[in-house]
Amino acid sequence: MSRRRLVVLFLLALLLTALVAASLMTGRIPLPLAEMATDPSDPRWAVLVQLRLPRTLLAVLIGAGLGLSGAALQGFTRNPLADPGVLGVSSAAALGAVLTLWIPAAAGWVQPAAAMAGALAGTGLLLALAAGGSSMTVFLLAGVVLNTIAGAGVALALSLAPTPWAVNGIIDWLMGSLVDRGLPETLFAAPFILAGLLLLSSTGRALDALTLGETGARSLGVDLDRTRVVLAAGTALAVGAGVAVAGVIGFAGLVTPHLLRPLIGARPGGLLWPSALGGAVLVLAGDLAVRLIPSEAEVRLGVAMACLGGPFFLGLLLMLRRRLG
Amino acid sequence: MSRLEARGLTLTRGSRPVVRDIDVTLRTGEVTVLLGPNGAGKSTLLEALCGLLRPASGQVLLDGGDLAALAPAARARRIGLLPQTHEIAWPLEVRILVGLGRIPHVGARGLSSEDARIIDAALAGAGAADLAGRDASTLSGGERARVMIARALAGEPEWLLADEPLAGLDPGYQIDAATTLSGLARESGKGVVLTLHDLTLAARLADRVLVLGDGTLVADGAPETALAPDVLARAFGVRTALRRGPEGLSVDVLGRA
Numbered sequence: 001m002s003r004r005r006l007v008v009l010f011l012l013a014l015l016l017t018a019l020v021a022a023s024l025m026t027g028r029i030p031l032p033l034a035e036m037a038t039d040p041s042d043p044r045w046a047v048l049v050q051l052r053l054p055r056t057l058l059a060v061l062i063g064a065g066l067g068l069s070g071a072a073l074q075g076f077t078r079n080p081l082a083d084p085g086v087l088g089v090s091s092a093a094a095l096g097a098v099l100t101l102w103i104p105a106a107a108g109w110v111q112p113a114a115a116m117a118g119a120l121a122g123t124g125l126l127l128a129l130a131a132g133g134s135s136m137t138v139f140l141l142a143g144v145v146l147n148t149i150a151g152a153g154v155a156l157a158l159s160l161a162p163t164p165w166a167v168n169g170i171i172d173w174l175m176g177s178l179v180d181r182g183l184p185e186t187l188f189a190a191p192f193i194l195a196g197l198l199l200l201s202s203t204g205r206a207l208d209a210l211t212l213g214e215t216g217a218r219s220l221g222v223d224l225d226r227t228r229v230v231l232a233a234g235t236a237l238a239v240g241a242g243v244a245v246a247g248v249i250g251f252a253g254l255v256t257p258h259l260l261r262p263l264i265g266a267r268p269g270g271l272l273w274p275s276a277l278g279g280a281v282l283v284l285a286g287d288l289a290v291r292l293i294p295s296e297a298e299v300r301l302g303v304a305m306a307c308l309g310g311p312f313f314l315g316l317l318l319m320l321r322r323r324l325g
Numbered sequence: 326m327s328r329l330e331a332r333g334l335t336l337t338r339g340s341r342p343v344v345r346d347i348d349v350t351l352r353t354g355e356v357t358v359l360l361g362p363n364g365a366g367k368s369t370l371l372e373a374l375c376g377l378l379r380p381a382s383g384q385v386l387l388d389g390g391d392l393a394a395l396a397p398a399a400r401a402r403r404i405g406l407l408p409q410t411h412e413i414a415w416p417l418e419v420r421i422l423v424g425l426g427r428i429p430h431v432g433a434r435g436l437s438s439e440d441a442r443i444i445d446a447a448l449a450g451a452g453a454a455d456l457a458g459r460d461a462s463t464l465s466g467g468e469r470a471r472v473m474i475a476r477a478l479a480g481e482p483e484w485l486l487a488d489e490p491l492a493g494l495d496p497g498y499q500i501d502a503a504t505t506l507s508g509l510a511r512e513s514g515k516g517v518v519l520t521l522h523d524l525t526l527a528a529r530l531a532d533r534v535l536v537l538g539d540g541t542l543v544a545d546g547a548p549e550t551a552l553a554p555d556v557l558a559r560a561f562g563v564r565t566a567l568r569r570g571p572e573g574l575s576v577d578v579l580g581r582a
Contacts, residue, residue, distance in 0.1 A: 078414035213412030221401025266415035
């Protein structure tokens with residue numbers, strides 16, 4: 001591991017720690033810790049432990065999942081525009097979740113499980129399409145297609161929804177937000193996201209080898225089919241669980257590896273953990289920002305990320321125009 | 326000494342048969358040059374010989390054992406491939422790129438100082454030591470070819486199968502790379518299999534020449550016999566003259582047959 005990478009990892013960890021502290025202290029209710037410390041029964045402790053802490057942890061986990069899956073997808077497809085949001089994996093997860101509207105009195109785990117199944121189906125489809133050395137254009141178009149199909153499915157499901165009041169809730173959730181996510185949601189999502197992170201991080205060497213193309217990677221002993229399965233499962237877990245709990249939050253996966261490459265180099269395996277930390281920093285900073293923006297209703301995190309990510313994506317496209325053409 | 330054999334090997338791309346029923350045994354310590362016209366199946370045969378292409382029928386044997394039964398990582402430690410297309414997806418530093426060749430040996434651990442020494446030697450062997458610090462995306466075609474040779478050397482395979490390794494190199498670097506590759510076979514006792522298009526280069530570099538024409542072996546032998554005018558006329562449809570000068574063999578292409 002290069003020294004530069006260690007320094008960047010350390011700085012990211014430091015930044016994340018600072019943001020976690022800020023996130024715990026930021027919100028409508030001020031938390032004077034010195035005053036609270038004298039009284040363990042102060043009701044404001046509940047705000048800290050049951051509201052701020054889960055929301056903060058969730059932002060970190062979801063951000064890490066997005067950053068790591070973005071870096072891994074970019075590495076696997078050798079495509080700097082790959083990202084779970086851009087390629088429709090998040091939409092596929094949302095479609096899975098929305099379809100559970102029709103299951104009357106579904107158990108609590110059904111919707112998240114459906115979201116992960118949707119993400120798995122979406123990633124599987126994409127990676128199957130990317131097999132056999134299809135071009136970057138074909139792959140991006142496949143993402144557009146997946147996004148369109150999943151978006152159409154969600155719209156159809158909403159317009160045919162059994163109960164109108166359910167629709168409002170779903171639209172609200174689709175926009176992506178961490179408001180009022182409590183300990184149960186966090187504890188539910190955490191193991192899945194962590195498992196996804198571990199799976200994705202195990203693909204580092206294979207992603208490095210893929211720098212030399214599919215034939216080059218296979219000649220180095222990389223089992224591409226296995227890598228594809230691990231990547232699909234890891235992305236489905238990390239992104240699907242996040243979507244299930246917090247809705248669609250985009251662009252952290254796209255942006256993070258791009259911000260890190262100039263700092264630590266472009267080796268795909270070397271970008272994985274830094275991208276997890278970077279994604280966590282980005283999503284937590286975004287969530288902190290929507291809490292600080294003085295507005296009547298809180299701006300949805302997913303919307304805020306899209307507002308920041310959209311122009312970034314455009315800039316990236318302009319930079320890559322020659323290569324894609 | 327190690328043997329790499331094709332037995333009744335038939336290979337297809339899609340449904341198109343490319344190579345039909347080939348039997349050949351290759352040995353370490355020799356430079357084997359594979360010649361043939363465009364589309365004759367040279368690259369396909371190389372891919373199959375390093376276990377990346379499942380034969381439609383027949384098999385590839387490494388020291389008598391079926392290559393397909395070998396785990397990918399174990400196979401990669403013994404047989405290295407230098408593909409014809411030099412894909413480099415990311416702007417990596419050349420030294421890191423060449424280090425990718427160590428992947429079959431290092432697994433998930435990082436590169437040791439021993440790996441670093443091997444990478445340096447590979448860079449030097451390919452005449453690419455001066456490129457070590459460069460960004461690979463800024464390399465010219467010939468520089469890229471040298472770096473990719475270094476990448477293949479870094480794996481220290483027992484067998485090195487290289488598809489057009491000398492294409493795009495200027496004459497000086499061509500000689501350097503050819504010397505490195507032949508030294509690998511004759512001094513270090515490795516197996517070296519190359520595809521080439523330059524007939525004179527083939528004549529001087531090869532211990533053994535295989536000529537592939539229309540999916541079958543048209544000739545297999547020492548350069549003097551396998552590069553004879555009648556063989557080349559049959560395989561390439563050209564008139565040639567095989568000359569022996571003080572510097573060794575040369576093949577002059579005189580025109581269409």
